[in-house]
Amino acid sequence: MLKTITKFLLERRKTVQVPQQQVVEEDDARDPASASEELTQPAEPQLDEPSSQPVWGKVKWYNSAKRYGFVELADGSGAAFLHATALAGIGVTALQPGETLTLRVAPGDRGLLVREVLSVDSSCAFR
Numbered sequence: 695m696l697k698t699i700t701k702f703l704l705e706r707r708k709t710v711q712v713p714q715q716q717v718v719e720e721d722d723a724r725d726p727a728s729a730s731e732e733l734t735q736p737a738e739p740q741l742d743e744p745s746s747q748p749v750w751g752k753v754k755w756y757n758s759a760k761r762y763g764f765v766e767l768a769d770g771s772g773a774a775f776l777h778a779t780a781l782a783g784i785g786v787t788a789l790q791p792g793e794t795l796t797l798r799v800a801p802g803d804r805g806l807l808v809r810e811v812l813s814v815d816s817s818c819a820f821r
Contacts, residue, residue: 746798748812753819756789765795765808774799774806781811790819 749769753776756763761778780797781787789795794815799806 746800746809748796748798750794750796753789753791753793753795755791758788763789765797767799767806772806774808775802775804776808776811780808784811784814786811786814789814790816792818792820794818 749767751765751767751774754764754766754773756776763776764773765776766773774797776789778787781789794817795808796812796815797808798810798812800809801807
């Protein structure tokens with residue numbers, strides 16, 4: 695399983711190919727320099743994209759040194775991969791098995807991914 699996770703992480707580091715943009719000329723009112731800038735700049739992710747509904751799940755395991763783990767989703771859809779970048783917004787660096795998370799998930803290339811952790815409830819954690 696470690697090889698699978700390692701391979702997953704390495705593939706996520708590959709650059710994403712951006713589809714070529716189509717140029718539509720409306721009129722000559724635009725500055726030619728700004729038009730060429732638009733074509734050469736890569737597309738950036740949109741932060742205003744509609745987000746998924748929050749769900750909750752319990753931490754199956756999380757390795758702080760490796761910065762990833764898995765969360766079992768409460769809706770029965772299985773486990774979702776959790777990377778430390780999803781925790782960055784709330785300032786958490788470590789999780790314990792059994793902790794309850796409120797989170798947003800999205801489909802990834804190899805299954806569900808935790809996009810954002812909204813809150814952590816440590817009262818149910820295994821100690």
